[in-house]
Amino acid sequence: MTTEQNLALLRATVQAKIAYWDALRALEIAIAPDGEFSDVANNAVIDQIDMLAAGSSDVANASVAMHVTKTHLAVTINLAQRQSVPY
Numbered sequence: 001m002t003t004e005q006n007l008a009l010l011r012a013t014v015q016a017k018i019a020y021w022d023a024l025r026a027l028e029i030a031i032a033p034d035g036e037f038s039d040v041a042n043n044a045v046i047d048q049i050d051m052l053a054a055g056s057s058d059v060a061n062a063s064v065a066m067h068v069t070k071t072h073l074a075v076t077i078n079l080a081q082r083q084s085v086p087y
Contacts, residue, residue: 024049031080044079048072 001009024046029035037045052068 027076028080031077033081033083037080038083041080041082044082045076048076048079 027045028037028042032041052072055067
């Protein structure tokens, strides 16, 4: 690959990361108590998102929305409510 192609890939990756952060913040505002995840909830929600994305890796992009269900949302909302690690 050329330098320009690699630069385009880097730029696309940075744009995707910024879009991820923006979407995560919007989700946080929507589902977290007082609009902000605790540290524990933040880690749990990010792990949930990573798991869903990994499970979607062999699903066509067009059908990812169908792969993530209301059940997944309910689990994510439950994780967002966490204030501390249960013992």
